[in-house]
Amino acid sequence: MxxxxxxxxxxxxxxxxxxxxxxxxxxxxxxxxxxxxxxxxxxxxxxxxxxxxxxxxxxxxxxxxxxxxxxxxxxxxxxxxxxxxxxxxxxxxxxxxxxxxxxxxxxxxxxxxxxxxxxxxxxxxxxxxxxxxxxxxxxxxxxxxxxxxxxxxxxxxxxxxxxxxxxxxxxxxxxxxxxxxxxxxxxxxxxxxxxxxxxxxxxxxGGRNLLNYGIDGLLSFNSRPLRLAIHTGLWLFLSALAYALWIITNVALNGVDAPGYTSLMTGIVGLSGIQLATLGIIGEYVGRIYHETKHRxxxxxxxxxxxxxxxxxxxxxxxxxxxxxxxx
Known part of the structure; x- marks a missing residue:
């Protein structure tokens, strides 16, 4: 043997x-x-x-x-x-x-x-x-x-x-x-x-291969990145709700105040980045499902x-x- x-x-x-x-x-x-x-x-x-x-x-x-x-x-x-x-x-x-x-x-x-x-x-x-x-x-x-x-x-x-x-x-x-x-x-x-x-x-x-290998490791044995995307979305929703309540309270007490352009653009860019990152995470999982279904x-x-x-x-x-x- x-x-x-x-x-x-x-x-x-x-x-x-x-x-x-x-x-x-x-x-x-x-x-x-x-x-x-x-x-x-x-x-x-x-x-x-x-x-x-x-x-x-x-x-x-x-x-x-x-x-x-x-x-x-x-x-x-x-x-x-x-x-x-x-x-x-x-x-x-x-x-x-x-x-x-x-x-x-x-x-x-x-x-x-x-x-x-x-x-x-x-x-x-x-x-x-x-x-x-x-x-x-x-x-x-x-x-x-x-x-x-x-x-x-x-x-x-x-x-x-x-x-x-x-x-x-x-x-x-x-x-x-x-x-x-x-x-x-x-x-x-x-x-x-x-x-x-x-x-x-x-x-x-090289650096690129190590980065891709690291991403494979993070995604291969868990779905926590998807859970993190959910938690991030809930946190942003609660933050937006709190901000909206603060705006309403401020208007009720001090009158209408024009919002700042910088704050608006910062919010748009930040939220867009989070949305793109979340779509990328979802896309990685969908791509793996697609790869598995081909049975090559x-x-x-x-x-x-x-x-x-x-x-x-x-x-x-x-x-x-x-x-x-x-x-x-």
């Missing part, structure tokens, strides 16, 4: 994938457990797919799936979980920011009966602004979401087969894995490790280790890479 599966989503990781693979093998072999490594190429535009094919040919413990285009990390993790066959499944990134030498520690905690083992990074080396914004976001998430999401607890974790089957049983298209991992529950252990910089390349998580697959597979597509035996040349880009 296969004991351990390691799921590794990849996107344009050609500079680091070989070093990561060697480091992971070095960490796993001394454990004495049977294992497989499931790579998922999320539509990379560099040589990542070719390198994964070569790793599969040279090591029977390696399997891979390559998407037809970039579908996002959530889809890549889902594909990797579907590929996995081990009794324990480790999710980790290929950029070496998730240190492979921590995997044996996760396996040891799993042997003590934990269904989830979470490696939580600290904030060492991050900028002051990004650290502050992250802490504010997680405080907001903890107040708004119906599940517990811990600051620093990302995708680097171990799941038991029971936990993996529970994750795969959830059919939604709009997936927020941090929330899903918390929602399924089970006995969970965790430890903190020192934040590590990327070994090579650059991060795919989470991803499209270009090739797998069982059915590799055509590539030159010496690796992709510049022209073939350009052709692959145009086809995707």
């Amino acid at each position: 296969l004991q351990v599966s390691v799921v590794v989503p990849c996107f344009n990781e050609t500079e680091v994938i070989d070093a990561f693979h060697a480091s992971l093998i070095t960490a796993l072999e001394p454990t004495g457990q049977t294992f497989e490594i499931c790579y998922v190429d999320d539509g990379s535009r560099d040589r990542t797919r070719w390198q994964l094919r070569e790793l599969t040919r040279s090591d029977p413990r390696v399997r891979y799936t390559s998407f037809s285009r970039n579908f996002g990390k959530e889809a890549a993790m889902l594909a990797g979980l579907r590929m996995s066959r081990g009794q324990a499944v480790v999710l980790m990134d290929a950029d070496l920011q998730h240190p492979p030498e921590l995997v044996p520690r996760m396996l040891e905690l799993h042997r003590h009966g934990y269904d989830q083992v979470v490696a939580q990074r600290d904030r060492t080396g991050e900028g002051v602004l990004r650290t502050a914004l992250s802490r504010i976001y997680y405080r907001l998430v903890r107040r708004c979401m119906d599940v517990e999401v811990v600051d620093g607890a990302g995708d680097f974790r171990l799941l038991s087969r029971h936990a993996v089957d529970s994750v795969l049983s959830l059919p939604e298209s709009n997936r927020f894995s941090k929330g899903i991992f918390s929602w399924i529950g089970f006995d969970t252990a965790g430890f903190t490790y020192r934040n590590v910089r990327r070994a090579a390349g650059h991060s795919k998580w 697959p989470h991803y499209v597979v270009r090739e797998t280790d069982a059915s590799p597509g055509p590539l030159p035996s010496g690796g992709p040349s510049a022209s073939s890479v350009g052709q692959a880009r145009s086809e995707s």
Whole structure:
């Protein structure tokens, strides 16, 4: 029986994938457990797919799936979980920011009966602004979401087969894995490790991607933004009622007083902004409903280790890479 599966989503990781693979093998072999490594190429535009094919040919413990285009990390993790066959499944990134030498520690905690083992990074080396914004976001998430999401607890974790089957049983298209991992529950252990910089390349998580991911997290596991819109509307109604009563009282006591133009314009602009924000929140939920009703697959597979597509035996040349880009 296969004991351990390691799921590794990849996107344009050609500079680091070989070093990561060697480091992971070095960490796993001394454990004495049977294992497989499931790579998922999320539509990379560099040589990542070719390198994964070569790793599969040279090591029977390696399997891979390559998407037809970039579908996002959530889809890549889902594909990797579907590929996995081990009794324990480790999710980790290929950029070496998730240190492979921590995997044996996760396996040891799993042997003590934990269904989830979470490696939580600290904030060492991050900028002051990004650290502050992250802490504010997680405080907001903890107040708004119906599940517990811990600051620093990302995708680097171990799941038991029971936990993996529970994750795969959830059919939604709009997936927020941090929330899903918390929602399924089970006995969970965790430890903190020192934040590590990327070994090579650059991060795919820019400010815009992080903002969109944060919005997904806030909307995926609760309807409280809609409740907040209701509360805001009621508060504005009561405020307007109180202001109207004050105007009536002032007119009765002091006569007619012409309202100020500045106050009027400020009120119009403020209320318009609140209305647009509320419509945006409603639109986000409606859009998610629309996306779910289409029942599209989470991803499209270009090739797998069982059915590799055509590539030159010496690796992709510049022209073939350009052709692959145009086809995707």
